[in-house]
Each structure stands twice: as structure tokens, then as C-alpha cells.
Amino acid sequence: MPASEEMPSTIARSPQHAQEIWAKAHDAAVETYGEGERAHRTAFAALKHSYEKVGDRWEEKAEPGPSDDKAAGGVGTRAHTQEGVNANAPKTHLVDVARKLEIRGRSTMTKDELVEAIKKENAKRTRAAAG
Template sequence: MPAREELPSTLQRSSKKARDTWIKAHDSAVETYGEGERAHRTAFAALKHSFEKVGDHWEPKAKKGPSDAQAAKSTPKRGRTAEGVDANASKQHLYDVARRLGVEGRSTMTKEQLVDAIMKANRKSTAKAR
């Protein structure tokens, strides 16, 4: 399986189900589109329907569905994403994730600010884990 050799580090630290979801979607996308960036984007779009990025790994979402406007597209294209943060979740859920990640100032943030702060905390956590 080509996807097992290309598994992103955040998925290496995630559950077997998250890894299997990404691998299955990636392999299918490779058959359809060929190896490359499009296969990776498609695999991440599929992953984001069931999982959200929290820190340096992926966790199951409470409710399945696209995590942001980009993930909702049937054919993912380049563009701004929420980088695995479930931007469609409630503000309370985002606040709870921000609390777990130690985001300061979260109590005064809007939903959009929480998404941005979580994205920043996730990038920092992932870089530290590498």
C-alpha cells in the first residue's frame, strides 16, 4: 500500500481508525487521480469528515461531517482550510479544545478567533512532536 509509506506524522500518532481512514481514501485517490498532492488533499478531506486535529494528532469528532467549507467540496482544491480544526463545531466545543491546548485569552475570543488560535496551537504542537 503506497499510503502506508507516506503516512503523515500526525496520523502516526493517531488511532488506527484515523490511519485506516486516511490510507483507504489515499489509495482510492491514487487509483483515480494518480500519486501526488491531489491524492493527499482528497485523503485529508475524507479524514476531516470523521476526525479533527487536536494538538499533534487526530481525534474522532462527535458528529460526522465536513469540518470546514473547503472539506465540504466534493473535489478538494487548493485554498484556505481550517487545518483539521472542526470549524463547524459549536463555540463551546472549540472553547473546550482551546482549553485542552492551553490557548490563552480563549474566553474573550469569537468562534473564528478560536479556530485560528487552535490552528496555531496545533501547528506548534505538531512541530514540537517532530
């Protein structure tokens, strides 16, 4: 199935460039691996190199690169994904994202706590936008 018919709603609400990255990577992955979860994971990995999830959509990162230890380590790593949060960004950036998402207590949070709070708020906003 073409990427345009399978595009997740968070990407459909994102900039056109993000949609193009996801669609191109998805379609190439379908040709290589076949339809399914692996094609989606590949498309998200490509997207997360240049974009990060903020709320219910994806926004361009200031600097492209791996967003978390899973992305940096590749397929064989046991690290976990941070669900689109740019966990490799400086703490000041994470505080800015938390401010944008109106996360309370952000100024006293550690970097790991900020990542978890942003993930939680992103999921909440995605659920609200979907339904």
C-alpha cells in the same frame, strides 16, 4: 507508494481508525488520480469528515460531517481549509479544544479567533513532535 509509507506523522500518532481512513482514501485516490498532492488532499478530506486535528494528532469528532466551508463546498469552492480544525463545531466545542490545548484568553475569543488560535497551536505542536 502505499499509504503506509507516506502517512503523515500526525496521522501515525492518531487512533488506528483514523490511520485506516486516511490509508484507504489515499490508496483509492492514487488509483484514480495518480501519486501526488491530489491523493493526499483527498485522503485528508476523507479523514476530516470524522476526525479533527487537536495538537499533534487527530481525534474523532462527536458528529461526522464537513469540518469547514472548504469541505462543505467541495472541489470548486473558493473557501479556505481550516487545517483540520472543526470550524463548523459550536463555539463551546472550540473552547473545549482550546482548553485541552491550554490556549490562553480562550474565554473571551470569538469563534473565528478560536479557530485561528487552535490552528496556530496545532501547527506549533506538530512542529515540536516532528523534530
